[in-house]
Amino acid sequence: MTAVLPERAGLAVDGREGRVAATARPGAAPSRIRPVRPVNVLVGVDPVVCRPAADAAARAAHHAIRHAVFVEEQGVFADSDLDAHDAREDVVHVLATHLGRPAGTVRLYPTGRPGEWLGDRLAVLPGFRSAAIGGPLVRFAVETAGARDGSRMRAHVQLPNERFFHRLGWTTDGPVETYVGHPHVPMSIPLVGPVTPWLAGRRVRVGAAVQR
Ligand SMILES: CC(C)(COP(=O)(O)OP(=O)(O)OC[C@H]1O[C@@H](n2cnc3c(N)ncnc32)[C@H](O)[C@@H]1OP(=O)(O)O)[C@@H](O)C(=O)NCCC(=O)NCCS
DSSP states (O other): OOOOOTTTEEEEEETTTTTEEEEEEEESSSSSOOOOOOOOOOOOOOOOEEEEOOOSHHHHHHHHHIIIIIIIIIISSOOOOOOOGHHHHHHHTEEEEEEEEEEEEEEEOSSSSTTTTEEEEEEEEEEESSOOOOHHHHHHHHHHHHHHTOEEEEEEEEGGGGGHHHTTTTTESSEEEEEEEEEEEEEEEOOOOOGGGGGTTTOOEEEEEOOO
């Protein structure tokens, strides 16, 4: 059996809708062939994914990035940037991946003051900078703290990054301070309620099923 192309059968392919539509009398030459646009499956897929480091491999990648940036690159810490907050049960270690490759980190935890969270250890590996990973990491930390009933997030921000945080909606709360031996500024942002409930780590009832 011979396949009949749509245009030969007096049909044209509608490029806008991606469907086949009748356009001409049977036997008449097609006036115009409108090709279907190729479907690029990557359109609309963000290469950057931020999520809590949920397993040992993700935690190891998170710590390796922090070590590369804060110990080896910046020398903010001599041997290790680990501290007591890393062992807390309520700490959230976030890992950002770019097309599946570990690229950045941020850490957040409640300070103990009502509604207050602290964000720190924001780091993007040098090879991934200016690729819109740091911004999403900060926004992810803010949304995560808001989803966990936080009302304000604070951070000690390295002075050269003050404008970066201003652009993300943060405000400067005080004068330059020396923090871990480097000039920082205290900054903060108000938190809103949960946009995505699963970030809160609470059980969400969907119909009859209970999902996390
Ligand atoms: C600061 C840091 C996290 C930014 O990450 P990044 O992935 O490069 O940032 P993004 O690509 O998301 O930047 C978003 C925008 O902010 C701008 N930006 C980045 N760093 C900036 C800075 N220090 N000051 C002002 N603007 C900055 C980018 O140019 C970009 O602008 P655009 O949207 O017009 O293109 C990264 O440079 C880093 O890890 N630095 C070393 C560690 C560090 O300083 N950590 C922060 C401690 S407070």
